[in-house]
Structures are given as structure tokens and as C-alpha cells.
Amino acid sequence: MVATYKDIRRITGLSLATISKYYNGGNVLGPNRELIEKAAAELDYQVNNVARGLRSRRSMTVGVILDELASTFNTTIVSRIEERLREAGYGTIICDSRRDAESQADVMRFLVGKMVDGIVVIPVDDDTSFLAAARDRDVPVVAVDRLMPGTDSVVIDNRAAIASAVQLLVTAGHTAIGLLAGPDTTYTMRERRAGFRDAMQDRTGLLPRAELMTPEHVSVEGGCTGLRRLLRLSAPPTAVVCANYVLTLGATIALNELGQELRPALVGFDNLELARLIRPRPTLVTQPIESLATEAAELLLQRLSGGGPDDPVTITLDTTLMVGHESTYQLRP
Amino acid sequence: MVATYKDIRRITGLSLATISKYYNGGNVLGPNRELIEKAAAELDYQVNNVARGLRSRRSMTVGVILDELASTFNTTIVSRIEERLREAGYGTIICDSRRDAESQADVMRFLVGKMVDGIVVIPVDDDTSFLAAARDRDVPVVAVDRLMPGTDSVVIDNRAAIASAVQLLVTAGHTAIGLLAGPDTTYTMRERRAGFRDAMQDRTGLLPRAELMTPEHVSVEGGCTGLRRLLRLSAPPTAVVCANYVLTLGATIALNELGQELRPALVGFDNLELARLIRPRPTLVTQPIESLATEAAELLLQRLSGGGPDDPVTITLDTTLMVGHESTYQLRP
DNA sequence: CTGTTAGCGCGTTCAG
DNA sequence: CTGAACGCGCTAACAG
Numbered sequence: 001m002v003a004t005y006k007d008i009r010r011i012t013g014l015s016l017a018t019i020s021k022y023y024n025g026g027n028v029l030g031p032n033r034e035l036i037e038k039a040a041a042e043l044d045y046q047v048n049n050v051a052r053g054l055r056s057r058r059s060m061t062v063g064v065i066l067d068e069l070a071s072t073f074n075t076t077i078v079s080r081i082e083e084r085l086r087e088a089g090y091g092t093i094i095c096d097s098r099r100d101a102e103s104q105a106d107v108m109r110f111l112v113g114k115m116v117d118g119i120v121v122i123p124v125d126d127d128t129s130f131l132a133a134a135r136d137r138d139v140p141v142v143a144v145d146r147l148m149p150g151t152d153s154v155v156i157d158n159r160a161a162i163a164s165a166v167q168l169l170v171t172a173g174h175t176a177i178g179l180l181a182g183p184d185t186t187y188t189m190r191e192r193r194a195g196f197r198d199a200m201q202d203r204t205g206l207l208p209r210a211e212l213m214t215p216e217h218v219s220v221e222g223g224c225t226g227l228r229r230l231l232r233l234s235a236p237p238t239a240v241v242c243a244n245y246v247l248t249l250g251a252t253i254a255l256n257e258l259g260q261e262l263r264p265a266l267v268g269f270d271n272l273e274l275a276r277l278i279r280p281r282p283t284l285v286t287q288p289i290e291s292l293a294t295e296a297a298e299l300l301l302q303r304l305s306g307g308g309p310d311d312p313v314t315i316t317l318d319t320t321l322m323v324g325h326e327s328t329y330q331l332r333p
Numbered sequence: 334m335v336a337t338y339k340d341i342r343r344i345t346g347l348s349l350a351t352i353s354k355y356y357n358g359g360n361v362l363g364p365n366r367e368l369i370e371k372a373a374a375e376l377d378y379q380v381n382n383v384a385r386g387l388r389s390r391r392s393m394t395v396g397v398i399l400d401e402l403a404s405t406f407n408t409t410i411v412s413r414i415e416e417r418l419r420e421a422g423y424g425t426i427i428c429d430s431r432r433d434a435e436s437q438a439d440v441m442r443f444l445v446g447k448m449v450d451g452i453v454v455i456p457v458d459d460d461t462s463f464l465a466a467a468r469d470r471d472v473p474v475v476a477v478d479r480l481m482p483g484t485d486s487v488v489i490d491n492r493a494a495i496a497s498a499v500q501l502l503v504t505a506g507h508t509a510i511g512l513l514a515g516p517d518t519t520y521t522m523r524e525r526r527a528g529f530r531d532a533m534q535d536r537t538g539l540l541p542r543a544e545l546m547t548p549e550h551v552s553v554e555g556g557c558t559g560l561r562r563l564l565r566l567s568a569p570p571t572a573v574v575c576a577n578y579v580l581t582l583g584a585t586i587a588l589n590e591l592g593q594e595l596r597p598a599l600v601g602f603d604n605l606e607l608a609r610l611i612r613p614r615p616t617l618v619t620q621p622i623e624s625l626a627t628e629a630a631e632l633l634l635q636r637l638s639g640g641g642p643d644d645p646v647t648i649t650l651d652t653t654l655m656v657g658h659e660s661t662y663q664l665r666p
Numbered sequence: 667c668t669g670t671t672a673g674c675g676c677g678t679t680c681a682g
Numbered sequence: 683c684t685g686a687a688c689g690c691g692c693t694a695a696c697a698g
Contacts, residue, residue, distance in 0.1 A: 002470055004675055015685045020677055027683065044469065049446040050392075051675035054383050055690050061447075069408040069427075079402055082429060091443045094402075094427035096415060110424045113382040114394075114447070136377065137335050220606065253609045273553065276586045277610065337691055348669045353693060360667065384691035388674050670697075675690105682684085 003043035011039040023047055053115050061091040062300065063111035065104065065121040069096040073245050073270055073289060074122060077144060080293035081120055088301055090117070097124055099218075105130040112137055118300045120144060125185045140303035144296045147187040147314060152303065154296045154315045158188060159195030161285045161319040162241065165267040166199035168283065168321060169239045173331035174265065175204055178230040178237035180247045182218035189218075192243040212237055216247065223250020224257075231262060238331055239265035252278060265329045272322075280325035288317050336376035344372040356380055386448050394424040395633065396444035398437060398454040402429040406578050406603055406622060407455060410477060413626035414453055421634055423450070430457055432551075438463040445470055451633045453477060458518045473636035477629045480520040480647065485636065487629045487648045491521060492528030494618045494652040495574065498600040499532035501616065501654060502572045506664035507598065508537055511563040511570035513580045515551035522551075525576040545570055549580065556583015557590075564595060571664055572598035585611060598662045605655075613658035621650050 005016045012019075012035040022028045022036050039045070053059035062085055066074045082092040093111065097104035104124050111119060112133045118140045123130075128148055134141050143153040162179075169177055179196045182189040193213060200208045211233055216226035223246060230237055242248040248268030255263060267283045268274070275282055295315050302308040323329070338349045345352075345368040355361045355369050372378070386392035395418055399407045415425040426444065430437035437457050444452060445466045451473045456463075461481055467474050476486040495512075502510055512529045515522040526546060533541045544566055549559035556579060563570055575581040581601030588596060600616045601607070608615055628648050635641040656662070 006675085016676080017678080017685055017687095018683085021684085024677075029683065032684090046442065046446060046466075048387075048448075048675050050383055050387050050448050051690090052677075054381075054387055054692090055675080055677045057690080059383070061443075069412055070405055072403055075402040075408070079429060079431070091447075092428070094429070095425070096412060096427070098412070109379065110382075110394075113379060114424075115381075115383050133379075249606070249610070253606075256610060256612050273582070273586075274610075277582070277589060277607075279589050339691085349692080350670075350694090351668055354668085357693080362667065365668090381691050384674090385693075386674095387676090388691080388693045390674080668698080670695100672693105672695085674693085677688105677690090679686105679688085681686085 002048075003040075003045040004048070007043050008036060008039040008045060011042070012036055057115070058117055059115040060089060061093055061114070061116050062118040062120065062304075063093045063095060063107075063114070063116040065095050065097055065107055065111070065119065065123075067097050067099050067104075067122050067124050069094075071245065072273065073287070076289045077122070077293040077296075080290055081297045084294060084297035085301070090304075099124050101125065101127060101130065105133070108133045112139055118142070118304050120296050120300060122146065123148065123186075126187055140300060142296050142300045142303070144292055145188060150312055152299050152308075152313045154292055154299065154317070155188070156287050156292070156317050156319050158191035159198065161269075161287075162192050162195035162243065163199035163202075164319070164321040165241045165283075165285055166196065166203055168323065168329055169241070169265060169267065170200075170203040172239075172265070172329050174237075174239040175206075176235065176237045176239075177208065177212065178240040178264070179208070179213040179243060180216055180223060180226045180230075180240060180251055181213065181243035182222075182247070183215040189215075189243065196241065196243075218244060218246060220246050220250040220253065223247035223252075224254040225250075227251040227254040228258070231258070231264070236262065237264055239267070239329070242266065242268045245270040248284070249274065252282070263332075265331070267321075267329065275322070275324065280327050283324040283329050284322045286320050286322050288319065291317055336373075336378040337381070340376050341369060341372040341378060344375070345369055390448070391450055392448045393422060394426055394447070394449050395451040395453065395637075396426045396428060396440075396447070396449040398428050398430055398440055398444070398452065398456075400430055400432050400437075400455050400457050402427075404578065405606065406620070409622045410455070410626040410629075413623055414630045417627060417630035418634070423637075432457050434458065434460060434463065438466070441466045445472055451475070451637050453629050453633060455479065456481065456519075459520055473633060475629050475633045475636070477625055478521060483645055485632050485641075485646045487625055487632065487650070488521070489620050489625070489650050489652050491524035492531065494602075494620075495525050495528035495576065496532035496535075497652070497654040498574045498616075498618055499529060499536055501656065501662055502574070502598060502600065503533075503536040505572075505598070505662050507570075507572040508539075509568065509570045509572075510541065510545065511573040511597070512541070512546040512576060513549055513556060513559045513563070513573060513584055514546065514576035515555075515580070516548040522548075522576065529574065529576075551577060551579060553579050553583040553586065556580035556585075557587040558583075560584040560587040561591070564591070564597065569595065570597055572600070572662070575599065575601045578603040581617070582607065585615070596665075598664070600662065608655070608657065613660050616657040616662050617655045619653050619655050621652070624650055 005019045095107040108130050123146045147153045184190045216222040338352045428440040441463050456479045480486045517523045549555040
């Protein structure tokens with residue numbers, strides 16, 4: 001059996017209230033402190049966080065909901081958030097929504113039911129209805145990598161990110177550029193596609209043909225098939241921009257399997273490890289992943305302490321274009 | 334404010350016990366059921382799992398402790414475990430120990446404090462002391478990819494796995510083969526190194542020189558530096574076996590950065606995505622990741638229902654050698 | 667089948 | 683500074 005206040009009362013003769021005060025930073029007389037400490041050591045006592053949470057309505061834990069676990073981008077963010085929150089005394093519960101809206105809602109209810117004090121989420125799509133469970137109980141939510149209306153969000157400047165890729169390619173002589181991006185169901189993808197259109201219009205004076213920016217499933221497979229599709233067009237692009245990490249991975253795999261003929265220039269997204277693995281070195285739009293995480297953690301901590309502005313905050317961070325080997329983005333003669 | 338049994342009692346006039354029974358699958362009269370359902374919908378009632386867990390001593394959640402979040406191997410395992418446990422009605426809490434024994438112990442206490450009903454762990458090393466927190470409260474633990482004495486474990490046949498790699502290389506004509514593996518502090522690495530020694534002895538009649546199997550830090554960086562070190566030896570190996578996924582990744586990156594001269598044959602571990610990304614196609618020892626996860630989940634579910642053998646169980650699964658392109662393992666003339 | 671009573675382990679009044 | 687009493691939201695015995 002596991003020890004409780006009662007056991008340490010039995011040993012020390014003190015009342016439950018005094019013991020509780022000891023464990024909650026209240027003033028307790030020196031001798032009594034020692035008594036409690038000795039008894040606790042003897043019993044190997046551990047406060048019961050469940051009971052404590054039930055009573056105090058603070059569990060000192062936060063939840064993190066990811067749309068996908070198997071993504072370096074996501075796991076890096078979680079790691080950093082968890083680190084920062086732990087410093088502040090919070091435990092972290094990680095949950096995977098598997099890019100499924102229903103299980104995202106399940107997980108949200110699960111976390112709220114566990115009385116987490118706050119939630120960080122990388123949402124599946126733009127549908128905000130799953131946030132209701134949190135809002136009902138006044139659990140603060142911070143969204144990362146998606147703009148959720150009415151919710152604190154930390155995002156990157158998606159339009160500028162894509163524009164920087166387009167600029168590089170146009171400067172290198174490309175005019176027919178394809179975009180591998182997901183459907184417009186998420187803010188992020190919508191912004192990236194819009195950014196692509198705008199940048200192409202700005203730089204080339206023309207809007208890209210629709211067939212050059214067809215939506216793909218956001219997955220490695222989607223990146224593969226998308227790239228293949230682009231290359232099979234009657235007027236294939238000479239360069240392709242990938243709007244996301246997994247799409248980049250898929251496109252790179254496809255290139256790899258296709259061989260060198262008609263190989264288009266490629267600008268990808270994220271993942272520096274990939275950059276080291278591939279030769280020649282690819283060009284990548286890199287997000288400030290650590291900062292995304294840190295800003296999200298700080299924002300949540302602010303909310304947890306009841307601070308921050310009254311209105312929802314949106315923090316926008318800038319990306320960097322890591323230019324790779326010339327041969328990967330130059331127009332072939 | 335959030336609704337409780339009391340609120341629905343106020344509306345329905347029923348007693349708390351009846352309401353409780355309704356929510357716990359007991360027999361409740363038809364009309365009363367409807368009354369409760371209507372009130373619950375009106376109040377948007379959600380059962381409070383914290384209170385429920387405090388009372389019933391079952392939280393219907395299990396914890397998963399990973400030694401590292403940013404590993405495809407690990408995330409695949411978690412995903413599958415979570416899927417299976419969800420089917421059985423359990424929620425899953427994922428925690429990252431960051432390959433740090435202390436934070437592994439912290440996380441274990443955190444989970445036990447959350448009253449999880451069971452735990453799956455990919456431990457940091459062979460030190461089992463962190464399991465005490467779980468054992469104290471009779472929380473069943475299943476270890477994956479490590480053999481924990483006194484604990485249910487699901488592992489692969491590490492010796493056979495490495496032996497299959499050695500056999501391929503020796504058959505291809507190699508005699509000087511290096512091993513990139515972590516220190517002997519974990520069962521897994523110890524077994525793989527021992528398997529390497531034994532297989533080399535069997536196949537070549539000689540024990541490999543110590544400098545060919547120096548321990549490396551288990552990380553991408555470790556794989557990089559390890560491979561470089563091997564190639565700088567006065568008598569460098571003509572082939573290298575990588576005993577783990579991240580080491581494989583690191584070694585591949587190093588090869589990539591070193592260029593083609595003196596390039597050794599390489600046999601890696603895991604990760605099929607890597608295989609698709611690299612050209613020519615590499616040779617890999619692949620673990621039955623899905624099965625590892627499924628077996629672990631089933632074992633835990635058995636324990637959660639009080640079943641299973643009295644003694645700790647060890648389940649051992651076999652690996653497969655996925656042979657890549659000839660040029661990657663043949664001895665160069 | 668339903669209601670009453672008694673807690674789970676802890677935090678918080680309020681007297682003293 | 684300490685102790686008694688009460689309640690967080692729910693489940694588990696019993697009666698009825």
C-alpha cells in the first residue's frame with residue numbers, strides 16, 4: 001500500500017492540515033518540519049497528484065497534441081516545449097492525433113479530463129470545433145504552425161518563406177516552377193500556396209498554371225506521386241518548390257528513383273538532417289523550429305499565470321533560405 | 334463552471350448512485366437513462382476522470398516512456414501501441430526521457446503519480462532502479478528493445494541480427510569489418526557487439542581487432558565521427574556494420590561528405606525511408622517494429638487484466654536482412 | 667433497480 | 683502556527 005497524509009499523521013501525531021501546509025510551502029515550525037520529513041522518508045511518501053489536482057484544480061501538467069508523431073519538425077518542437085515547461089514545474093503529456101480530426105477531438109477531451117492546465121496543439125486542419133472542450137473549462141490553448149482564430153498562435157511568415165524560394169529560382173532563370181503543397185484545408189498550406197502565386201506573379205508577371213500547383217496529400221507518398229505527376233506534364237516545370245518537410249522527403253525520394261534525366265531543380269522545406277544526407281546539398285527553406293517552440297512555451301506559461309494580453313496573440317517568425325549546391329537550383333541549359 | 338453529477342441530479346431528481354451506474358455500464362431503467370442523457374446533453378456533461386481515478390484506482394490510461402522522441406523507430410512503436418491500447422479503452426501518455434537516467438526516473442514518478450494503470454518503456458540503459466516507483470504501486474511495466482531482468486520484455490534476437498549482416502559481408506569477401514555500436518551499458522548494444530564478435534570468429538576464424546569495435550556515442554554525430562575514425566585507422570576496414578538506426582544515419586552522412594574514395598561497404602539498421610532516400614540502395618537489418626509494438630501492447634493488456642504468467646515474460650522476435658544494391662556490400666577489387 | 671452512506675487523498679476555510 | 687471540519691467529483695458498499 002502507498003502512504004498518505006494519514007500515515008504520516010500516525011507517525012508524527014500532527015494534523016492533516018499541518019502536513020498539507022508543509023507540502024504546499026506554508027509556514028510550519030522547524031521541529032515539525034523535521035518530524036514530517038523523517039516520516040516521509042521512512043514511508044517513502046509521494047504526494048498524490050491526482051487527489052491534489054482534484055482539490056486544487058491545478059494539475060501542474062500541460063498537454064501537447066501533435067498532428068503526427070513521426071515528424072522531426074514536430075518532435076523537435078515538443079522536446080523544446082517540454083524542456084521549458086519542466087523548468088517551470090510542469091509535466092508534459094504528449095498525444096498524437098494522427099492527422100485525424102476525430103481522434104484529435106478525443107485526445108482533447110482526454111487531456112481536459114485529465115485536468116491539464118494548458119494545451120499546445122499542432123492542429124490537423126483549420127476546424128476549431130475541437131477547441132470547445134478546452135474553452136469550456138477555461139484551459140488556455142496555444143496553436144503552433146497554424147493560425148487558429150480566437151486562439152494564441154505561433155506561426156512563421158509562410159508567404160515570405162515561399163517567396164524567398166521563388167525568388168532564388170526565378171533569379172536562376174526558371175519560369176516554369178511547380179509547387180508541391182497540401183490542400184487548402186489548413187491555414188499553413190493556404191498561405192504557402194497563396195504566397196507562391198503572388199511571388200510568381202511578382203517575379204514573372206504571370207500566374208502559374210493550375211496544373212503546376214495541384215494539391216497533394218501531405219505525406220511522403222504524396223510528395224513522390226506529386227513530383228512524378230509534375231514531370232509527366234506536357235510542359236513540365238524546370239523547378240519545384242516543396243511546401244513542407246514530408247513533401248520534400250517524398251519528392252527527394254522520387255528524384256532519387258527517377259534518375260538524372262529531366263531532373264528539375266528543387267527547393268525543399270526544413271530538415272537539416274536531410275540536407276546532410278543528400279548530395280549535392282539541397283536548398284531548403286528552414287523554419288526557426290526552436291524559436292517556434294520557445295515562443296509557444298512562453299506564451300502558454302504567461303497564460304497559465306493568468307497574464308498576457310486580453311486578446312489572442314499571434315506571433316509570426318521569419319524563415320531562412322539555406323542555399324545548397326548550385327547545381328540543385330540552377331536552370332539546366 | 335463545469336457540470337457534475339450534482340447538476341444532473343438537480344435536473345433529473347435521481348440519486349448520485351444511479352447516475353454513477355449509468356456512466357459505468359450498470360443497469361438503469363429506460364426512462365431514467367433518457368432523463369440522464371437529456372440532462373447530460375443540456376449541461377454538456379463530461380465525467381471527471383481525475384475524480385473517477387482517485388476513487389476507483391483505475392485511470393484507464395497507460396504511460397509510454399521513450400529514450401528519445403526523434404527516432405522513427407520509437408515513434409512507430411508508440412503509434413502502434415497507442416492504437417492498440419485505444420481499442421481497449423485506454424488513453425496513452427507519451428513521455429521523453431532524453432536518454433537521461435534522472436529524467437527517466439522523474440518521468441516514471443510523474444506517471445505513477447498520475448495513477449497510470451501500466452507503463453511501456455524503452456529504457457535509457459540497463460539500470461532498473463527507476464522501475465521501483467512502478468513496482469511500489471504494483472503498476473505493470475513492459476520493456477521494449479531492452480531486456481530488463483524481472484520485467485516483461487519484448488526484444489529482437491540481436492545476435493542473430495548482427496550475424497546475418499556479418500555473414501553477408503564475409504560471403505562477399507570482406508575480412509576486415511568494423512562495427513559502429515554504442516557502449517556496453519545497454520543490453521541491446523552488449524548483445525549486438527557480442528553477436529558481432531562471435532559471428533566474426535565463426536566466419537573468419539579470428540576475433541576482430543578492438544579498434545574495429547570501439548564504442549561510439551549513440552547519435553547521428555557519433556555515427557559520423559565513428560565512421561571517420563574507422564577510415565583513418567592504419568588498416569581501415571573494408572566494410573562497416575552499424576548497430577542501430579541513428580548510427581546508420583550518421584555513418585551514411587559521413588560517407589556522403591567524404592566522397593567516393595576508400596568508401597567501405599555498409600550494412601545499417603532499420604529505417605526503410607532511409608533506404609528509399611539513398612542511392613544506391615543500402616543493405617539494412619530491419620526489425621519487426623510493428624510486431625515489437627503489438628507484442629508489447631498485448632502483453633501489457635494481459636497484465637492490466639491481471640492475467641499472464643506469474644513470472645516475467647521475454648518475447649524475442651526475429652529480424653530480416655534487406656539486401657540492397659550489390660555495390661554497397663561487395664568487396665572492391 | 668434505486669437511494670443512502672461512507673469514503674478515495676488532499677486543500678482550505680475558520681477557530682483557537 | 684496548528685487543528686477540526688468540510689468538500690473536490692466520483693465509486694462502492696449496503697439497504698430498501
